[in-house]
Amino acid sequence: MSSAPPPGLPHVDATTPPVLVLPGPVTKDDVPRLCEAVRIRLQHTTTHVVVCDVTALGPPGLTTIDALARMQLAARRAGGRIRLRAPDPALRALLALVALPFELERQPEQREPPLRVEEAVEPGDPPL
Numbered sequence: 001m002s003s004a005p006p007p008g009l010p011h012v013d014a015t016t017p018p019v020l021v022l023p024g025p026v027t028k029d030d031v032p033r034l035c036e037a038v039r040i041r042l043q044h045t046t047t048h049v050v051v052c053d054v055t056a057l058g059p060p061g062l063t064t065i066d067a068l069a070r071m072q073l074a075a076r077r078a079g080g081r082i083r084l085r086a087p088d089p090a091l092r093a094l095l096a097l098v099a100l101p102f103e104l105e106r107q108p109e110q111r112e113p114p115l116r117v118e119e120a121v122e123p124g125d126p127p128l
Contacts, residue, residue: 035074048080
């Protein structure tokens with residue numbers, strides 16, 4: 001008797017959290033399926049984290065917040081947590097407004113280009 005292979009890419013090691021891409025927009029009917037998807041992914045990882053890619057969600061609403069809160073609850077009950085990838089500013093603001101603490105995936109730091117400022121030298125300034 002054989003079992004189905006765990007979801008995910010075969011070349012990804014066990015320390016890489018699985019990713020769940022949320023389609024947009026999320027409806028109330030999607031919530032049980034998304035919670036089950038979180039639980040299944042947590043069963044097949046040692047990181048106890050599922051990364052939820054929320055790029056395609058579109059404009060957030062209370063249905064989106066409800067779905068994310070229920071997914072987080074399902075993850076906690078399964079011994080893990082979810083981390084949000086690429087939430088837009090409106091979603092971050094709405095999460096802060098309803099005071100739901102979500103871990104956000106860190107994005108690589110983007111540096112600003114250096115400013116081309118030239119300092120004028122006045123006569124009589126001491127050399128550095």
